[in-house]
Amino acid sequence: MSRQARFYQWGMVIDLDRCTGCGACVVACQAENNVALVEKQRFAEGRDMHWLRIERYWEGEFPHVRARFLPMLCQHCGDAPCEPVCPVYASYHNDEGLNGQVYNRCVGTRYCGNNCPYAVRVFNFLNPDWPQPLPDQLNPDVTVRSRGVMEKCTFCIQRIRRGKETAKSEKRLVRDGEIQPACAQTCPPGAIVFGNLADPDSHVSRLARSPRRFRLFEDLGTDPSVIYLKGGGHEHAG
Amino acid sequence: MSMPADQHYDAATANAAMLSSTRPATWRWYLLALLLGAVVACGLYAFSYQVMTGMVVTGKNRPVMWGFYITNFVFWVGLSHSGTMVSAILRLSQANWRRPILRGAEAMTVFSIMIGGLFPLIHLGRNWTFYYMIPYPSQYGLWPNFRSPLLWDMMAITTYIIGSSLFLYLGLLPDLAVARDRAGGWRRLFLSVLAMGWRGTAQQWQTFGRASTLMACLIIPVAVSVHSIVAWDFAVTLVPGWHSTIFPPYFVIGAITSGVAAVITLMIIIRKAFHLEAFLQPLHFDNLAKLLLVVTMLWSYFYFAEVFTTWYGHQPIEWEVFRFMSDKYRLLLLIMLFGNTVVPISCLLWRRVRRSIPALLVITLLINVAMFIERFLIIVPSLSHKNMPFMWGSYTPSLVESTVMAAAFSGFALLYMLFAKFFPIVAITDVREETEALRGTAVRGRARLTTLVDEE
Numbered sequence: 001m002s003r004q005a006r007f008y009q010w011g012m013v014i015d016l017d018r019c020t021g022c023g024a025c026v027v028a029c030q031a032e033n034n035v036a037l038v039e040k041q042r043f044a045e046g047r048d049m050h051w052l053r054i055e056r057y058w059e060g061e062f063p064h065v066r067a068r069f070l071p072m073l074c075q076h077c078g079d080a081p082c083e084p085v086c087p088v089y090a091s092y093h094n095d096e097g098l099n100g101q102v103y104n105r106c107v108g109t110r111y112c113g114n115n116c117p118y119a120v121r122v123f124n125f126l127n128p129d130w131p132q133p134l135p136d137q138l139n140p141d142v143t144v145r146s147r148g149v150m151e152k153c154t155f156c157i158q159r160i161r162r163g164k165e166t167a168k169s170e171k172r173l174v175r176d177g178e179i180q181p182a183c184a185q186t187c188p189p190g191a192i193v194f195g196n197l198a199d200p201d202s203h204v205s206r207l208a209r210s211p212r213r214f215r216l217f218e219d220l221g222t223d224p225s226v227i228y229l230k231g232g233g234h235e236h237a238g
Numbered sequence: 239m240s241m242p243a244d245q246h247y248d249a250a251t252a253n254a255a256m257l258s259s260t261r262p263a264t265w266r267w268y269l270l271a272l273l274l275g276a277v278v279a280c281g282l283y284a285f286s287y288q289v290m291t292g293m294v295v296t297g298k299n300r301p302v303m304w305g306f307y308i309t310n311f312v313f314w315v316g317l318s319h320s321g322t323m324v325s326a327i328l329r330l331s332q333a334n335w336r337r338p339i340l341r342g343a344e345a346m347t348v349f350s351i352m353i354g355g356l357f358p359l360i361h362l363g364r365n366w367t368f369y370y371m372i373p374y375p376s377q378y379g380l381w382p383n384f385r386s387p388l389l390w391d392m393m394a395i396t397t398y399i400i401g402s403s404l405f406l407y408l409g410l411l412p413d414l415a416v417a418r419d420r421a422g423g424w425r426r427l428f429l430s431v432l433a434m435g436w437r438g439t440a441q442q443w444q445t446f447g448r449a450s451t452l453m454a455c456l457i458i459p460v461a462v463s464v465h466s467i468v469a470w471d472f473a474v475t476l477v478p479g480w481h482s483t484i485f486p487p488y489f490v491i492g493a494i495t496s497g498v499a500a501v502i503t504l505m506i507i508i509r510k511a512f513h514l515e516a517f518l519q520p521l522h523f524d525n526l527a528k529l530l531l532v533v534t535m536l537w538s539y540f541y542f543a544e545v546f547t548t549w550y551g552h553q554p555i556e557w558e559v560f561r562f563m564s565d566k567y568r569l570l571l572l573i574m575l576f577g578n579t580v581v582p583i584s585c586l587l588w589r590r591v592r593r594s595i596p597a598l599l600v601i602t603l604l605i606n607v608a609m610f611i612e613r614f615l616i617i618v619p620s621l622s623h624k625n626m627p628f629m630w631g632s633y634t635p636s637l638v639e640s641t642v643m644a645a646a647f648s649g650f651a652l653l654y655m656l657f658a659k660f661f662p663i664v665a666i667t668d669v670r671e672e673t674e675a676l677r678g679t680a681v682r683g684r685a686r687l688t689t690l691v692d693e694e
Contacts (some may be wrong), residue, residue: 109362115475147293
């Protein structure tokens with residue numbers, strides 16, 4: 001499908017001026033996507049499995065410090081560095097701008113993880129293990145990944161699928177705001193907005209045209225689908 | 239040159255001396271084989287433990303997803319450049335001193351590329367699905383991704399394994415026949431099959447000469463491409479410190495450096511172990527050491543060029559990688575520069591050093607330690623400090639990874655020992671060809687020809 005003929009081009013806007021760094025999105029993501037639990041020690045070793053993390057940066061010297069929060073997830077790059085390096089097409093691009101990951105195709109070279117400048121790809125160093133009764137709360141729509149494969153944020157592809165199927169059965173396109181990934185749904189200040197960038201009137205498209213917009217590592221030419229908003233105004237004065 | 243001039247020349251005695259490695263094994267040989275076998279068994283155990291438990295038993299993490307295994311991969315592929323360099327390039331440039339060492343170098347190529355080729359498979363998260371990377375017609379209707387450098391790797395290494403094995407085998411043919419004629423029992427049968435009916439007719443020699451030259455020409459581009467592709471595994475990525483156009487030639491030079499150094503080390507060991515002092519003379523070491531001097535100079539130049547551009551450009555992230563490397567791995571960096579630049583260049587300039595076997599042993603071992611460190615310092619610091627400062631980390635190899643590495647070295651030594659036990663480790667044909675050429679006659683089939691200097 002050519003770029004013009006696309007109905008959907010999924011994208012996300014994250015308003016950093018609204019983000020409070022509460023971490024609700026991280027928890028929601030973990031619950032929705034069956035993200036493995038990791039012990040404290042493994043976490044310290046760098047084996048954590050977060051698909052979405054809140055990066056916290058400190059600005060200034062004590063006592064005049066400010067925390068800056070940057071919710072970091074797969075940027076679903078239009079020209080993704082992780083895709084061409086995968087020898088088996090486990091990392092691929094779909095025609096709705098999503099950067100897919102086929103778990104049962106992945107052989108675990110971890111090359112994609114190396115080549116991701118955002119370091120958002122996580123590797124299953126161990127088989128996931130949920131103590132009772134947590135296995136009962138696993139999301140039946142999402143595969144539980146085994147050890148040895150890569151995984152990462154999918155923009156809650158299961159929710160996108162469901163939304164598209166509902167829309168198709170009603171012979172219409174997906175309405176704006178109908179599909180929400182877990183992080184966007186949970187975000188208390190509404191800092192995360194998800195939607196269809198191919199529709200110029202969607203909420204996400206309107207926000208994406210904000211003068212406060214920027215994308216991470218734009219100079220690397222990865223063309224991310226996640227757009228951050230950040231004002232350069234009053235908060236720097238104090 | 240190979241036989242002292244005053245010694246009475248006798249083809250049969252020369253053959254016997256050169257075949258000394260194939261004499262019945264002593265208890266020391268068995269003991270060493272057992273020891274090496276035990277280390278290989280430990281490595282196999284460590285690997286199966288990793289397969290059963292998961293990559294958590296390695297030191298890898300996010301962001302350092304590649305570690306010791308890939309370092310080993312690059313290192314062993316580098317070592318495999320020895321044979322091609324010594325045999326093919328020196329054959330084409332008609333360097334006669336290559337003759338006694340070429341078999342040893344070619345065998346080293348084959349074994350080290352085999353071991354190197356195992357590491358990308360050992361390093362997979364799901365080793366049992368490695369065949370997904372092979373282009374085979376499957377029910378998925380899915381081919382591997384030819385855009386991925388890992389697939390180029392697989393193609394290049396498979397080609398190199400096949401090519402270098404053929405190269406080794408082709409050179410072995412007449413020698414196998416010599417060994418066959420002197421062997422009895424099952425060895426005779428084994429060697430007869432391998433010698434493929436070599437009789438030494440004039441026509442066979444002619445075909446053999448042509449084929450050898452042709453193979454030498456064909457194997458050089460393969461060798462260059464293999465290490466360029468290994469370099470592209472790094473150079474085509476977006477990782478700061480890896481994304482560098484100089485990498486392919488730099489890696490090729492690095493490979494030749496470690497390859498030539500390893501050939502010298504191996505020659506010293508073989509000379510001692512099989513009493514080949516008459517064939518491996520100071521002149522051979524002198525010439526190889528000159529070659530080593532040149533390639534270490536080239537390596538140093540490439541390294542300087544690479545660091546100099548990084549420093550001059552001073553892009554924050556590129557410089558951060560270098561700063562982190564020279565801070566956290568300062569000792570390793572110093573050992574690398576010492577072993578790859580300072581020591582070889584300052585010592586090998588002197589003829590006395592080049593002809594001193596103990597000195598060469600120390601220098602060549604040091605070079606290969608330094609080359610291993612070089613690969614490690616290319617792979618790990620770049621991954622530790624990638625673009626995202628929040629996700630910076632570091633890496634320490636685990637016991638499992640070190641055990642597998644020890645097993646690789648032992649496995650290589652074991653393969654080499656076995657090879658030397660069953661096959662002529664000195665290229666009889668090539669050595670005699672030259673000896674006879676210098677004596678003024680060359681044997682071509684049944685004809686004895688008068689020569690001045692006779693090359694293929």
